[in-house]
Amino acid sequence: MAQLILNHLTKDFGSGRAAVSDVSLAVRKQGFLALLGPSGCGKTTVLRMIAGFEQPTDGSIHFGERRLADAGRALPPEKRNMAMVFQSYALWPHMTVAENVGYPLKVRGISGEAWRTRVGEALALVKLTDFAERRPAALSGGQRQRVALARCLVTSPDVVLLDEPLANLDQHLRKAMEETFRAFHERSGATMIYVTHDQAEAMALATDVAVMSEGRLLQVASPAEIYARPAGCVVGGLIGRGSILGLPLPEGAERQLGWPALRQALDLARRKGASIEGRVLADVLIRPEQVHRGADGITMRVSSCVFEGERFALDLSFPGGQRLKAYSSVAIGAGAEVPFIISGGWRL
């Protein structure tokens, strides 16, 4: 299997800022890349250029040795051996489930026993064998999405492009569908690129997460890496829960901060008029699971305590006006003053 490579990829629709600006990325072979970022950051445009529905205005797209597109020429979508799954499923209402799934084979001139076998395998993978003769109108949203997945699998594509495929499903179904996607990825061996707004979904499914903002690629890393060591405030604010504090740190401080360094910085931050000579104000990301109750901690005020089922989410404030998110296994009344320690932080 070849590698999909985006090389200084740019798309300018001529309406001000380029929709996609100088994006370079080598997608891991047979990887599952989640493309994440706020609305309008260019995710769908990247996907559409890979699929062949848009042509780059600069840069190029390669699959192994093959150049798929650049500003001068572009291979049409049907020549790329890719499949795209949309948020809207895009099923034919007048065809049965089996006919929908088998449609791409029909277009390629495959019929008879070969057609039935491949459609049967694809339906089995998404657990829809018993629904083969139904029409899409008689299916739930999750089942329709599984039909769309089976249709995409049936042609054994090299690359599968998914544009917010779970956006129309409720939370419970999304969880169940994540499992289907995982199985689909393992079985198909395809490289998958998955556009989503939902960072939890991205973290749960992807081998790699790429974060975009305003047309630019900010960071590509494994979910664990991007969670622990985000490249800056935009990525840090987008991935996972946490608080970004402005803390006076010594110049050239480590990026990974422990409690002694954090304690010093917090002490300075909360003392009005304290001298921070030799220090610079830095953005520090602190995850809620890094904040613990501890007798030798810094006293903070619990502003709110919200029950989330498996735990309580606390909103803490400390002198100086900054706020911090934390978790607790027990309820703590709003207004309580409680000492907390912070076991770690990441300088953004």
Ligand SMILES: Nc1ncnc2c1ncn2[C@@H]1O[C@H](COP(=O)(O)OP(=O)(O)OP(=O)(O)O)[C@@H](O)[C@H]1O
């Ligand atoms: N055909 C087009 N003509 C002009 N501008 C476009 C076109 N398609 C997209 N854009 C612009 O390009 C930018 C990126 O759009 P894109 O759809 O790629 O973002 P996105 O990150 O997928 O957003 P969302 O998450 O809301 O779907 C937006 O500012 C959008 O308005």
